[in-house]
Structures are given as C-alpha cells and as structure tokens.
Amino acid sequence: MHVLILGGTAEARALAGLLHPGTRVTSSLAGRVAAPRLPAGEVRIGGFGGPEGLAEWLREHAVDAVIDATHPFAERISFNAARATATAHVPLLALRRPGWVRSEGDDWRDAASLEEAAGLLGGLGDRVFLTTGRLGLAAFAERPEWFLVRSVDAPDVPMPARCELLLDRGPFTLDGERELIARHRIAVLVTKDSGGAATAPKLAAAREAGLPVVVVRRPPVPEGVPAVTSTDEAAAWVHARA
Known part of the structure; x- marks a missing residue:
C-alpha cells in the first residue's frame, strides 16, 4: 500500500513513523523551510502544479490513500488535495491537531x-x-x-x-x-x-x-473530507484500507 502524506508538521512526521516501514509512505513537503525535519520513508519537496498536477502524480505513483497533515492554515494545498483526490478517485483524510481553547483569565x-x-x-x-x-x-x-x-x-x-x-x-x-x-x-x-x-x-x-x-481563526477542512485529530486515528484509517 502506498500512502502520500502532505506534511510539514510534527503530526505528519509522527504519522510517517507509525506507518513506516510496514507501509510505503511518501511525505510531501512544500519546501518553504530551509532545513526541514525529515520524516521516515520517502520524501519529496516542492509543489505538484495545482490539483491537476497532484491528481496526475497520484496516478503515476499508484497512491492508494492521501492524508492531508499540513498546517491548519495551509488552506490552498488542502483545497488542491480535495480536488485532486476526487479526480483520481483516491480516499483522502485530514489530520488536524485540535485548536486551542480559552482558559479562565484569557x-x-x-x-x-x-x-x-x-x-x-x-x-x-x-x-x-x-x-x-x-x-x-x-x-x-x-x-x-x-x-x-x-x-x-x-x-x-x-x-x-x-x-x-x-x-x-x-x-x-x-x-x-x-x-x-x-x-x-x-x-x-x-x-x-x-x-x-x-x-x-x-x-x-x-x-x-x-x-x-x-x-x-483557522480555515475549515474542505467540505466532504473526513477529519481526525490524532496520529493514532489516522494510522487506524490507513490500516483499515490496507
């Protein structure tokens, strides 16, 4: 099984570590950080050329599932991922860490x-x-x-x-x-x-x-995309499709 993780976050690195080496994992990084912390598995750096380019990449590399574990404010890549996976008929999951909650005195x-x-x-x-x-x-x-x-x-x-x-x-x-x-x-x-x-x-x-x-405030997850808040939930979602 080949899983593409749209990453660049601590959660994406942790998820790659959970899945690899039992699952083939490719983590995609945007390349905006000069010295990124690299996850386990395969790594690609740079954009895909919009949703059409990402859909083509998914087909060419026989990707079975995509996990959008990008920063909660990476709105464009999340939108592109939703369009691309719909076009390529590949399941998509969003992994989003929980937002902050007000405490007394804030x-x-x-x-x-x-x-x-x-x-x-x-x-x-x-x-x-x-x-x-x-x-x-x-x-x-x-x-x-x-x-x-x-x-x-x-x-x-x-x-x-x-x-x-x-x-x-x-x-x-x-x-x-x-x-x-x-x-x-x-x-x-x-x-x-x-x-x-x-x-x-x-x-x-x-x-x-x-x-x-x-x-x-963070932008919402694209409409129709299921979301989880932990790496364990994301790993279970992948294993259920293996």
Missing part, C-alpha cells in the same frame, strides 16, 4: 484573517509579539506599532517598519515565553490558532501577564 480577540487581526491592534498596545509566520507579515507592514517577529526562517516579504526579528523554532517553554514577554515589554500577542502543545506556552505566558491576545 483575554482573546478573534479575527477571521491576518488583515482583520492587524486592524484590531489599534488601542491594544504599542509593543506586539507577532507569531503568525513569515508568509503573513505583509498584513502588518503598514502598522505603526513596534513588533517582535518570531519566525523559523528569515522573511522575504514586506515587514513592519519598526520590528525586531527573532529566528527560532519550537517547541517553546513557559519560562522562555515569560522571559521573552518581560524582556521586550510586550503589550499584546498576535497568533494563529495553529493548536498543539509546541507553541501553546505563549498563551499561558500572555494570560499570566494579563495581555490581550488576537487569535486568527
């Missing part, structure tokens, strides 16, 4: 997009901890606030005029996030609802400091 402001998040900053504070990833920085380029921008790789898009760039990769610790917020005198946190434990400590640190948090 001061969250929901935003439907990065642009809306940028618009909510007025009046919340003039020193912003921005953890939305390098690809979305252009939405904040015209803001007057000072930003601490944390990213895995250096951005190649417009950035806020007043900012400091911090290149770092999770998982992060609560003590580390507390120290970062205090040292940079952060007044507001902006983040995407990526879920998971690796980057969640910033939310606890913001809660302790009494900071407002602007949370960008």
